[in-house]
Amino acid sequence: MTYFTQQDHTALLEAKANMQDADVALQRLYRRFEDLHQALYPKLRKHGIDLHANLEKKGEITFSSCASPFPTELMTLTYTRSHNQAEIIEAIMGRENRPIETHCHPVIEIRLTENAFAVEFVVSPQARQDQQNFAGKLSVETQRENFYKLLRGMKHDYSMGFWSGAHLEDMHLSTGNMPPARIMNQWLETFAAGRDWLRIGAWFTVEDDSLTPDNFVNEVFQRISELYAMYEFVAWTSNNNFQEFYKRTLAKTR
Numbered sequence: 001m002t003y004f005t006q007q008d009h010t011a012l013l014e015a016k017a018n019m020q021d022a023d024v025a026l027q028r029l030y031r032r033f034e035d036l037h038q039a040l041y042p043k044l045r046k047h048g049i050d051l052h053a054n055l056e057k058k059g060e061i062t063f064s065s066c067a068s069p070f071p072t073e074l075m076t077l078t079y080t081r082s083h084n085q086a087e088i089i090e091a092i093m094g095r096e097n098r099p100i101e102t103h104c105h106p107v108i109e110i111r112l113t114e115n116a117f118a119v120e121f122v123v124s125p126q127a128r129q130d131q132q133n134f135a136g137k138l139s140v141e142t143q144r145e146n147f148y149k150l151l152r153g154m155k156h157d158y159s160m161g162f163w164s165g166a167h168l169e170d171m172h173l174s175t176g177n178m179p180p181a182r183i184m185n186q187w188l189e190t191f192a193a194g195r196d197w198l199r200i201g202a203w204f205t206v207e208d209d210s211l212t213p214d215n216f217v218n219e220v221f222q223r224i225s226e227l228y229a230m231y232e233f234v235a236w237t238s239n240n241n242f243q244e245f246y247k248r249t250l251a252k253t254r
Contacts, residue, residue, distance in 0.1 A: 002207055003216035004112055008032065009206055012073040012114045026075075029112070033061045033077050036110070039217045040224070044079070049228050051079035055086055055102045065111055066103045066122045067199060068166040077110040078102055079224070081235065089129050089236065106130045106235050108227050109201075110220060113166055117211065119223040120201025121230045124164075129243075131193035133236040136246030138188055143242075147188075148181050150233060151200075154226055159203060162196035168203050175200075193246070200230060 011025035037060050053060040086100050106123040137143045156176030163169045
């Protein structure tokens with residue numbers, strides 16, 4: 001038996017079809033997500049992982065995903081930078097005096113769909129400051145090497161790519177089958193800030209043996225911990241600022 005059961009996955013489809021008792025099933029699923037957040041958040045604080053939920057002040061659990069521009073059948077728990085940090089970033093992007101929007105920031109998203117469970121680091125094209133920071137950082141050889149080492153040091157079951165959507169696509173890179181650094185760099189050069197999604201995450205089937213109720217919180221926490229290194233590599237801060245390098249790469253292409 002897994003933490004999220006087949007019944008929980010099915011609840012998302014029942015809600016789409018407006019089936020009888022769908023609300024009851026969704027409420028149960030919502031509570032399971034809330035329980036997960038209550039178990040995870042103290043562990044994040046204890047281990048110095050500077051991630052926060054409820055950025056838009058609408059509640060920790062949502063029915064939308066930063067990985068998808070379209071409505072779909074899912075439920076998510078999303079962690080990102082603090083509200084104060086988000087305000088600073090959005091002001092830099094010219095979004096002063098506008099409501100904070102989560103998809104404008106890099107996130108670690110815990111997502112349940114009708115057929116899968118995922119813990120994924122996602123940077124949407126709307127996270128312009130961070131996407132440009134990533135592209136600028138990769139223009140520096142030592143940083144490309146650091147990024148490659150970061151990927152090589154992760155567990156071998158992560159999927160990485162530039163696609164959009166809440167579901168895993170076939171065209172993705174696996175950390176268990178990494179190409180040589182030279183090929184990897186050529187692939188990374190195809191990433192276009194402001195156009196592509198940047199994402200890497202662990203995907204699980206409905207009945208995955210590693211997601212038992214006893215092990216579930218620890219498994220998700222370990223995944224967040226590993227993805228947090230990716231988050232810190234990409235997320236713009238005054239101490240992780242590669243905007244000038246990004247501007248130089250733009251100048252070379254004009």
